[in-house]
Amino acid sequence: MPDTLSILTGEYERLRLAAGHDAIELDLGCGKGGYLLELARRFPDRLIIGADVMLGRLRKIKRKAERRGLDNVMLLRVEAWSLLPLLPDGVLDRIHILCPDPWPKARHRAHRLITSELLGRLAGKLTATGVLHLATDNGPYLETMRAAIAPLASYREDREGIRDAVEIQTDFERGFAARGVAVGHLSYRREEQLV
Ligand SMILES: C[S@@+](CC[C@H](N)C(=O)[O-])C[C@H]1O[C@@H](n2cnc3c(N)ncnc32)[C@H](O)[C@@H]1O
Structure with a gap:
């Protein structure tokens, strides 16, 4: 699986995304990659991209994808912006942004x-009917997510x-569930209108 893992520095040309996939999904802040690996297993005709700043985690995901014979995974070491x-x-x-670091202390918000x-910039990266999927275990962050998306006419x-x-x-x-903590999920579809 050559070129599964790319280290991006933010200076180069646009990513070349191979054609021929039924769909392309991005797991932004993919962490240890359990979610994207399962997506890739279930939907072999989709290209599943995982992006994270932590190179060690991405290398482990790459090894798991190889062991599982998943050839529809692309990993990017890159900061979201x-x-x-x-x-x-x-x-x-x-686009999935799942359980992003909650930074619960006010001074770290x-x-x-x-x-x-x-979220506005990400809307432009979605297809005309693309989906934004957000999740967090942190109640106040869930409200922050809702408030962040509310003014954007580009999502419903x-x-x-x-x-x-x-x-x-x-x-x-999975870790939260084992401790009885619920994770809230939000799902939005892109509207034609972009703001
Ligand atoms: C709390 S973990 C959640 C990981 C995974 N989504 C999950 O739910 O298991 C957040 C992940 O986002 C990554 N991350 C944090 N800020 C980021 C940024 N600005 N750009 C890319 N990744 C980021 C961290 O390195 C970490 O792996």
């Missing part, structure tokens, strides 16, 4: 990944967008 200019517009059928600005809530994946749990989600 740096990925934006490298992604072509209108190509992603679904500025580190949170989810903002209106990021649509639970159907994640119907084929509702029972797949991320690694963090």
Whole structure:
């Protein structure tokens, strides 16, 4: 599986995404990759991209994908904002941002990944009917996610967008479930109108 793992520095040309897939999904902040590996196993005709800043985690995901014979996985070592200019517009059928670091302390809130600005920019990367899937175990962060998306006319809530994946749990989600902590999921479909 050559070129499964790429280290992106944010300086180069746009990513070349191989044609011939039924759909392309991005797991942004994929962590240990349990979610994307399961997606890749269930949907071999889709290209599943995992992006994270932690190279060690990505290397482990690559080894797991190889052992499982998954040839529809692409891994990117890249920071979320740096990925934006490298992604072509209108190509992603679904973006997952699942259990992002919650930064619960008030003085750390500025580190949170989810903002209106990021979600607005991501809308441009989705296909015309693409889906944005968000999840968190942190109640206040869930409300922050809803508030971040509320002013964006480029999305409308649509639970159907994640119907084929509702029972797949991320690694963090499994840990939370074992401790009896529920994870809330949000699903939005892109509207034609972009803001
Ligand atoms: C709490 S973990 C969740 C991982 C996985 N989504 C899950 O639910 O099991 C958050 C992940 O996001 C990654 N991350 C945090 N900030 C990021 C950023 N700005 N760009 C890319 N990845 C980021 C971290 O390295 C970490 O692996």
